[in-house]
Amino acid sequence: MTGTPQVRPEPFDQLRTAPVDGRASTGSAGMSPTSATSAPLIVGIESSCDETGVGIVRGHELLANEVASSVELHVRFGGVVPEVASRAHLEAMVPTLQRACATADIDLSEIDGVAVTAGPGLMGALVVGLASAKALAYALHKPLYGVNHLVGHVAVDLLEHGPLPESCVALLVSGGHTSLLEVRCIADDIVELGSTIDDAAGEAYDKVARVLGLPYPGGPYIDKAATGNPDYVRFPRGLTARKDLERHRFDFSFSGLKTAVARWVEARQRDGLDIPLADVAASFQEAVCDVLSAKAMDACAATGATDLLIGGGVAANGRLRTLLAKRAAECGISLRTPRPNLCTDNGAMIAVLGAEIVAAGGKPSALDIGADSSLPVSTVLL
Numbered sequence: 001m002t003g004t005p006q007v008r009p010e011p012f013d014q015l016r017t018a019p020v021d022g023r024a025s026t027g028s029a030g031m032s033p034t035s036a037t038s039a040p041l042i043v044g045i046e047s048s049c050d051e052t053g054v055g056i057v058r059g060h061e062l063l064a065n066e067v068a069s070s071v072e073l074h075v076r077f078g079g080v081v082p083e084v085a086s087r088a089h090l091e092a093m094v095p096t097l098q099r100a101c102a103t104a105d106i107d108l109s110e111i112d113g114v115a116v117t118a119g120p121g122l123m124g125a126l127v128v129g130l131a132s133a134k135a136l137a138y139a140l141h142k143p144l145y146g147v148n149h150l151v152g153h154v155a156v157d158l159l160e161h162g163p164l165p166e167s168c169v170a171l172l173v174s175g176g177h178t179s180l181l182e183v184r185c186i187a188d189d190i191v192e193l194g195s196t197i198d199d200a201a202g203e204a205y206d207k208v209a210r211v212l213g214l215p216y217p218g219g220p221y222i223d224k225a226a227t228g229n230p231d232y233v234r235f236p237r238g239l240t241a242r243k244d245l246e247r248h249r250f251d252f253s254f255s256g257l258k259t260a261v262a263r264w265v266e267a268r269q270r271d272g273l274d275i276p277l278a279d280v281a282a283s284f285q286e287a288v289c290d291v292l293s294a295k296a297m298d299a300c301a302a303t304g305a306t307d308l309l310i311g312g313g314v315a316a317n318g319r320l321r322t323l324l325a326k327r328a329a330e331c332g333i334s335l336r337t338p339r340p341n342l343c344t345d346n347g348a349m350i351a352v353l354g355a356e357i358v359a360a361g362g363k364p365s366a367l368d369i370g371a372d373s374s375l376p377v378s379t380v381l382l
């Protein structure tokens with residue numbers, strides 16, 4: 001699309017020059033810049049993995065969040081097959097968009113802008129969403145915002161708990177990423193404090209689920225199965241030893257834990273013993289949640305953050321939410337947990353991030369931006 005003129009519609013120039021800033025409003029009226037009636041109506045398109053998501057928001061108000069998942073198509077392969085996911089996005093995109101408009105009771109001509117996941121994610125899957133969003137923006141003469149999927153996972157909390165405070169740490173735990181972030185401004189200033197040096201937390205859940213004979217994606221199944229004794233096996237807590245903390249204070253490692261569970265299960269099977277699923281699942285889960293919550297508390301202490309926010313598929317985990325709530329209360333930290341169906345991939349998270357970017361005066365993306373499968377979390381907008 002090189003050479004295509006950029007679309008700069010009039011109403012947006014007014015919105016962008018309005019005296020707003022994307023950070024928390026501390027004023028007594030309690031109105032965030034995007035909660036006013038003039039807040040932008042944004043459609044958000046998500047297609048980075050196996051969920052085709054279309055969300056519609058007006059500022060921080062959620063109007064629609066439609067998701068079509070292709071997960072059943074991948075179950076028998078034990079993981080997402082990129083080409084299958086891309087084709088499923090193609091088929092689902094228009095019907096999902098139509099459903100979202102019907103739910104929000106809006107006509108597409110009413111929208112103020114189109115936000116879309118530009119990365120990170122599966123390249124073919126991203127391209128379907130990005131091409132759809134470009135077509136929509138171009139046809140409607142509305143601005144396009146190519147945004148970061150990971151930041152979307154953090155931004156979704158705005159729909160539940162309103163503007164972010166000044167100092168905020170986010171624990172991002174998804175299938176492909178596990179990071180601790182210092183969120184200075186959700187629209188354009190995110191600092192990664194640390195991340196996983198091998199497997200992501202969700203990836204560890206999915207791999208351990210396979211070892212335990214549970215279906216894909218494993219996270220929700222382990223969550224459900226983990227009703228046993230969390231101290232049944234003391235599995236390793238990666239990068240928590242004193243010597244590791246010197247270099248990797250805010251980093252994570254789950255590969256050793258995954259291997260430890262696999263070895264433990266193999267040894268039991270070799271000895272002809274049963275696998276106590278509820279206990280092993282609970283013990284694995286405890287190791288993951290112990291490390292995630294301890295490092296998240298430490299990140300809050302180190303940055304002086306008063307609020308901790310969690311996002312990404314693993315943030316739907318029951319034990320993680322409980323343990324974080326306990327430790328946050330002990331440390332005097334306010335915990336912000338989006339409802340579980342907003343933690344997994346969806347279009348609303350992309351829409352609300354787009355709305356924040358508009359409110360903060362972010363410049364629309366060019367219509368010839370490309371998808372970036374490894375977009376760093378510090379790049380909020382392309």
Ligand code: KG4
Binds near residue numbers: 203205343345
């Ligand atoms: O954020 P997400 O929906 O997609 C990515 O961006 O990766 O995260 C998907 C991951 C999968 O690994 C899935 O097993 C995990 O989130 N997950 C969970 C739970 N629900 C989803 N992990 C643990 N407990 C859950 N309840």
Ligand code: ZN
Binds near residue numbers: 149153174345
């Ligand atoms: Zn995600």
